Amino acid sequence: MIVTDADGVREGFAGQRMLVVPRAAVDQALRHPVAGKLLVTDAGYFPHAARHGRSRPRGAGQHLLLVCTDGEGWCRSEGADFTVSRGGVVLLPAERPHAYGASDEDPWTLWWCHFTGADAADLVRTAQAAAGGRVTHLRDPAPVASLLSQVIDALDSGPTLSALIRASGAAWHALAHVIATGRRNPGPALNPLERAVDHLRATAPRRTSVTALASMVGLSASQLSSLFREHLGVSPLQFQVQLRMARARELLDGTDLPIASVAREVGYDDPMYFSRQFSRTHGMTPTAYRERPAGT
Incomplete structure (x- = not known):
């Protein structure tokens, strides 16, 4: 095209x-x-x-x-x-x-x-x-x-x-x-990692490619990935999964939405794939997480 x-x-x-x-x-x-x-x-x-x-x-x-x-x-x-x-x-x-x-x-x-x-x-x-x-x-x-x-x-x-x-x-x-x-006095600016994290938090659960994210903060994709791994211990894509899973926990704890609806709310069209990702992150299914005893 x-x-x-x-x-x-x-x-x-x-x-x-x-x-x-x-x-x-x-x-x-x-x-x-x-x-x-x-x-x-x-x-x-x-x-x-x-x-x-x-x-x-x-x-x-x-x-x-x-x-x-x-x-x-x-x-x-x-x-x-x-x-x-x-x-x-x-x-x-x-x-x-x-x-x-x-x-x-x-x-x-x-x-x-x-x-x-x-x-x-x-x-x-x-x-x-x-x-x-x-x-x-x-x-x-x-x-x-x-x-x-x-x-x-x-x-x-x-x-x-x-x-x-x-x-x-x-x-x-x-x-x-x-x-x-536009006319703000000079002062300390956020570093590239902080700016990248701010963008991901603001746009979650939508996925941002590493290339696009790196370009926003003036780095190469490899440089940004290295910063994420050095300071956060995960890749940019893994960090996005963590944000999605954090939002999923909030919805599972605070709403009665069906699992399929929770999946859609956090950016997953396939509820089964969402459940596998959630289980991989938390060691239990979304249903088991919701049914766990209070305070655990």
Whole structure:
């Protein structure tokens, strides 16, 4: 399958993710009282995007949010040129000429989305006012990258109204984070492991690949895996299983949900597979765990 962006330009970055909402679904969602406030029309993740670039002399039909989590790139907007490095956030209003691209020497890793809606322009203006311009630098880009990952995950479930509303909520949160932290005074930042763990806790039970997680925090997959094993004693994927199992225990202890429902709530479509994973972790089945004597 050939993947293209909103302008029909072919893409091809190993490990990329990219979602484009059908324009008929966009037109319908814009008439909805909630989705129409802020609607994501396109979103993606381009890791180490060598030779990536866009030039739009007439601008784009939607507003753009670009977040660089590794490497370097550049942006040109309204006659000014900007360097965009790790932590750089670019906000480009709709219908304004612009161009941007990856550095030849150290291509950026980019998380991005196009968005529109009744409140979109106000959010862009507010974010730019807080940042002091088109480009700002976040002390820690991982939270915004994590939210854009949630946007992509929502759109990946299909162009339903509920998926578009979930994507809108995550995008709104991402823009709010830019507004709130874009001019924060320098201070101690979370280390890559802490940022990765925060993302996994925020997005559980949804699974995040090690490659995508590493790109959010500016490390290679092998470097991040080594940090997890050194400090937490497990791999990133095993840590995600632990989060799922912790949530499963909460549901088994605090609700009367059937085991199959608990499995779905913690991200397992197959109740039998969930039961095997639970037994492997806790040494007993979910049913036995729920029936154990109080206080054990």
